[in-house]
Amino acid sequence: MAERDRAVHRIPEILRDAGWTVCLVGEEQSGKLAQVTAGLRRGPDPAGSGKLITSGFSYWGLESTVAWAHACNDLYYPVMRESIASFSRRWRGLSERLPDGPLHYVSLGPGTGQKDQALLRSLDSRGRCGCYLPVDVSAEMLRLAQREALQHLHVPAADVLPVQLDFSMPANLDRLGTLIRSTVGDEPVVYSLLGNTLANFDSDTQLLTLLAEKLLRPQDRFLLEVASTAGQDEVAARAAAQEYENSPRFREFVTSALLQYTDLQIDMNSLTCEGLVEGDRALLVKVIYRNRTGAELELTLPDRSTVPFPDQDTIRLLLSRKYTRAGLEKMLVDARVTAVGETHEAGHTSFDRPAFGMTLLLLAKGDGVRPDGPNPFD
Numbered sequence: 234m235a236e237r238d239r240a241v242h243r244i245p246e247i248l249r250d251a252g253w254t255v256c257l258v259g260e261e262q263s264g265k266l267a268q269v270t271a272g273l274r275r276g277p278d279p280a281g282s283g284k285l286i287t288s289g290f291s292y293w294g295l296e297s298t299v300a301w302a303h304a305c306n307d308l309y310y311p312v313m314r315e316s317i318a319s320f321s322r323r324w325r326g327l328s329e330r331l332p333d334g335p336l337h338y339v340s341l342g343p344g345t346g347q348k349d350q351a352l353l354r355s356l357d358s359r360g361r362c363g364c365y366l367p368v369d370v371s372a373e374m375l376r377l378a379q380r381e382a383l384q385h386l387h388v389p390a391a392d393v394l395p396v397q398l399d400f401s402m403p404a405n406l407d408r409l410g411t412l413i414r415s416t417v418g419d420e421p422v423v424y425s426l427l428g429n430t431l432a433n434f435d436s437d438t439q440l441l442t443l444l445a446e447k448l449l450r451p452q453d454r455f456l457l458e459v460a461s462t463a464g465q466d467e468v469a470a471r472a473a474a475q476e477y478e479n480s481p482r483f484r485e486f487v488t489s490a491l492l493q494y495t496d497l498q499i500d501m502n503s504l505t506c507e508g509l510v511e512g513d514r515a516l517l518v519k520v521i522y523r524n525r526t527g528a529e530l531e532l533t534l535p536d537r538s539t540v541p542f543p544d545q546d547t548i549r550l551l552l553s554r555k556y557t558r559a560g561l562e563k564m565l566v567d568a569r570v571t572a573v574g575e576t577h578e579a580g581h582t583s584f585d586r587p588a589f590g591m592t593l594l595l596l597a598k599g600d601g602v603r604p605d606g607p608n609p610f611d
């Protein structure tokens with residue numbers, strides 16, 4: 234037996250001790266550091282479109298993982314807390330529309346794993362649980378998610394395969410697709426991209442198209458959760474930005490990447506959330522750190538190089554969106570996916586606040602058409 238095979242055969246025995254978990258690492262982590270550095274080297278722009286931390290890096294590493302877990306429990310950051318608390322109920326409304334038989338579950342960006350727990354429990358209670366493959370850029374997030382997701386479930390260790398990988402890179406998705414097909418064969422898979430993760434990417438439509446093209450087969454389903462808005466004017470954009478601004482834990486989370494990748498003395502008053510109208514498709518929220526010291530600073534980056542950070546220059550720490558109905562429908566058409574089920578949870582509304590909510594869509598491969606069911610904004 235080859236040496237590598239001998240090592241693999243030992244793993245089931247090792248996993249009898251619940252303190253150990255396995256994780257397949259799908260890419261060179263040192264290459265990721267070069268990516269963060271490149272984002273922080275971009276030229277000055279006081280409008281927040283210059284230096285940036287791209288999506289995956291906001292969550293990468295232990296500090297960011299812990300800060301994210303805290304933000305999800307913050308009473309002042311209701312978007313995530315309520316999306317986690319109501320997930321089980323919203324999922325129940327869609328689970329009837331799944332294909333028959335055992336289902337494998339691939340969670341793209343599991344976060345704290347609470348939603349995965351709800352989904353796996355519902356499959357398990359009907360004896361339909363196959364393999365569980367959480368996929369995340371952060372190894373620490375994977376370990377946290379796995380522990381939470383599998384609590385009180387009896388999924389055999391051999392059926393759990395966490396994968397550390399950046400799913401926004403086309404070449405990584407080719408490799409992930411091959412791994413999944415070799416694990417499950419032709420049996421159906423439910424993929425998920427939850428918690429409005431899609432909205433964190435500059436090219437959100439392109440990412441959804443890529444995921445559908447490289448992973449989704451006719452027998453599979455894709456569960457997509459996005460934040461939605463009924464209003465699309467300046468007032469709504471400001472209200473969307475405010476949701477993020479009010480949370481101390483969220484502020485700690487977004488600045489945790491700055492703490493890890495720069496030597497900046499962080500001043501929480503230099504953090505702003507700007508709400509913009511992105512045509513008729515979405516409200517866009519940019520979370521920005523601005524140099525307000527009145528002087529030019531110098532940032533030291535992970536490779537020990539330095540970069541000037543002039544007065545009023547910005548670093549974009551996070552991007553988010555709330556999609557309009559038209560924006561969401563167009564994105565599905567462009568990504569060539571069809572909604573086969575949908576639930577919509579309206580957030581709290583008041584006379585001075587537009588109707589925000591969370592939409593959970595069950596998608597299948599195929600040319601996008603209007604989702605079934607009532608329009609949540611009607």
Ligand SMILES: C[S@@+](CC[C@H](N)C(=O)[O-])C[C@H]1O[C@@H](n2cnc3c(N)ncnc32)[C@H](O)[C@@H]1O
Binds near residue numbers: 345399400428429
């Ligand atoms: C907004 S959180 C959502 C967490 C969870 N799905 C939920 O709904 O509570 C985004 C998750 O995706 C992961 N993530 C973000 N960008 C990623 C990327 N490019 N590749 C892999 N994972 C990524 C983060 O580490 C995090 O776990």
